[in-house]
Amino acid sequence: MNSLIDFLTTLFPNALLQTLYMVIVPTIVATILGFILAIILVVTKPDGLKPNSTINSALGFIVNIFRSFPFMILIVAMIPITRLIVGTSIGETAAIVPITIGAAPFIARIIESSLNEVDKGLIEAAKSFGATKRQIVFKVMIKEAMPSISIWNYIINNIYTWLYSYGRCSRSWRIR
Secondary structure (H helix, E strand, O other), rough: OOHHHEEEEEHHHHHHHHHHHHHEEEEEHHHHHHHHHHHHHHHHHHOOOOOOHHHHHHHHHHHHHHOOOOOOHHHHHHHHHHHHHHHHOHHHHHHHHHHHHHHHHHHHHHHHHHOOOOOHHHHHHHHHOOOOHHHHHHHHHHHHHHHHHHHHHHHHHHHHOOOOOOOHHHHHHHHO
């Protein structure tokens, strides 16, 4: 009974804070990166607002490569970059870099899919009213895609929270 009380008062709160830190920060950064990647992918697609097949193909290839990369290999491959950015390759802060890089392509594809669902008639209507490309992206496409984006990010965040909580708690139990 004493060990359970020790666990609940010392290890569990620390593990919970570490888990929240490793879930919340990468989620925010990956969502920002995912938004940027998705907007570029949607705008540069062949029927996009500013078609550019070179950028679209290159960025699509990079996103697909990172989506198919096994996460454990990505962690090892990111060690030099993590050391450059954070100064170390061990710890909660160091884990944020590969988690973010691993999550951003998935979020980018989800947001891209949501942006592609926006009715083309709305985009054409905005063009006919003289809206700039920037206004079309930020005031029409993102605004119309936001319900779909919110639902998908809610689902993904729940999955990440469960996975990291399970990993951290199982690790805490093994320390004893």
